[in-house]
Amino acid sequence: MIDIVVPKGLWDTEKTPDGIVANWFYADGGDVPEGATVAELMVEKSTFDIAAPGAGRLHIVVAKDGVVRPGTVIGRIDAV
Template sequence: MADQVEVTIPADMWAGRETDEGVLVNWFRREGSVVREGEILAEVMIEKVTLEVAAPVTGRIETILISQGDVVRPGQPLAVILAGSTAEGSAPQAGEPAAPRA
């Protein structure tokens, strides 16, 4: 079974800031999307500066925990990635037959 890895805002994004909260302004991927380590997933605004949040691992976004416009804090999980999973969502890929139904 693949590991679940939380996507959080890296601590260094908060370094030197006078606030401990920001706002998630944009998601670039959605639940079920396959992402690569380092791929930009979201933008967070902290003190009027927009910063990018990257995928910590390659895998599939299993759950998005924070909605666009929500307040976020250091260490708060934004999403969960199923590490190593490269199956996009639950729909069959192009060229793959659909699973038979019982």
């Protein structure tokens, strides 16, 4: 399994500690190619795309509208 992690340094966590998962672009259990944008995070009025670190079957850990911080595992990819 490959973890999909919210990268550190995307936003100023001292000002705004939390973000939310604004959207998933693939369904839970769907196949994703490496490098594809799988999720979008929103922090205040900014959005950040999260790319798949590998190819395989997506398992969503944090649902849409879930609160996240840098380092949070939001999903996993089961390499097939």
